Amino acid sequence: MRKKIMMILCILAALLCFLYCLVVFMIRSGSHFYLIWGAGGICFIGLALMIKFDWWSQFPLLLRRGILGLAAIGILLFMVVEGCIFAHYNDKGRDNLDYIIVLGAQMKPAGPSAVLKFRLDAAYEYLTANEGTVCVVSGGQGSNEPCTEAEGMYRYLVEKGISPERILMEDKSTDTSENIAYSVQLIGGTDASVGIVTNNFHVFRGVMLARHAGFENACGISARSNIYFQPNNLVREFFGVMKDLVCGNLL
Numbered sequence: 689m690r691k692k693i694m695m696i697l698c699i700l701a702a703l704l705c706f707l708y709c710l711v712v713f714m715i716r717s718g719s720h721f722y723l724i725w726g727a728g729g730i731c732f733i734g735l736a737l738m739i740k741f742d743w744w745s746q747f748p749l750l751l752r753r754g755i756l757g758l759a760a761i762g763i764l765l766f767m768v769v770e771g772c773i774f775a776h777y778n779d780k781g782r783d784n785l786d787y788i789i790v791l792g793a794q795m796k797p798a799g800p801s802a803v804l805k806f807r808l809d810a811a812y813e814y815l816t817a818n819e820g821t822v823c824v825v826s827g828g829q830g831s832n833e834p835c836t837e838a839e840g841m842y843r844y845l846v847e848k849g850i851s852p853e854r855i856l857m858e859d860k861s862t863d864t865s866e867n868i869a870y871s872v873q874l875i876g877g878t879d880a881s882v883g884i885v886t887n888n889f890h891v892f893r894g895v896m897l898a899r900h901a902g903f904e905n906a907c908g909i910s911a912r913s914n915i916y917f918q919p920n921n922l923v924r925e926f927f928g929v930m931k932d933l934v935c936g937n938l939l
Contacts, residue, residue: 698736705729779908786880792827792837810911878902887913
């Protein structure tokens with residue numbers, strides 16, 4: 689009976705993974721990371737087959753223990769990283785910062801993507817309430833973008849009423865670590881107080897990258913995000929944090 693229940697749970701998990709993969713694809717997330725859910729579904733199908741045909745017990749004991757140990761370490765690591773992400777989920781920054789840095793995201797022919805628009809709206813609210821703060825919009829041009837992300841963000845904020853003199857454009861970066869590194873050059877040093885404006889799931893990494901770059905007085909300013917993409921965003925962000933850890937960008 690226990691074996692049958694485990695098989696059913698694995699099949700249900702596989703179906704959920706495949707369904708979510710399809711949902712994110714249909715909504716169009718702007719990246720191909722959604723394919724990881726399809727891969728997860730395949731893994732759950734494989735696990736169901738292993739249970740059904742009792743393949744697991746045929747593995748050497750040492751190998752089984754090694755696999756379980758690695759799985760436990762992976763789950764623990766995932767929980768720790770996600771805990772750090774949620775700890776900064778609602779960061780609101782501080783008043784009267786010298787600069788805010790708006791991290792780039794996809795620009796579409798019709799304007800900022802939903803993810804980027806959330807960031808820009810949060811930046812607009814902060815700039816309206818803190819008139820002495822200068823804004824850095826940071827992001828280069830991807831192969832599927834009509835202009836640099838910085839240019840698109842600049843236009844969006846100016847159209848909403850932010851003075852052009854308060855906006856600096858960093859238009860060379862291709863990822864979050866470059867967003868921060870090139871913004872440092874534009875600002876002219878790391879002594880200033882800065883707020884990192886990005887979506888809630890991304891604030892932790894953005895602030896850690898800023899501090900690693902030398903901004904001791906850095907804080908996060910959280911923008912909302914699309915609830916439909918949140919599982920995909922949180923899993924993707926885990927891998928982003930791990931990548932930056934391995935590359936030495938966070939320590």
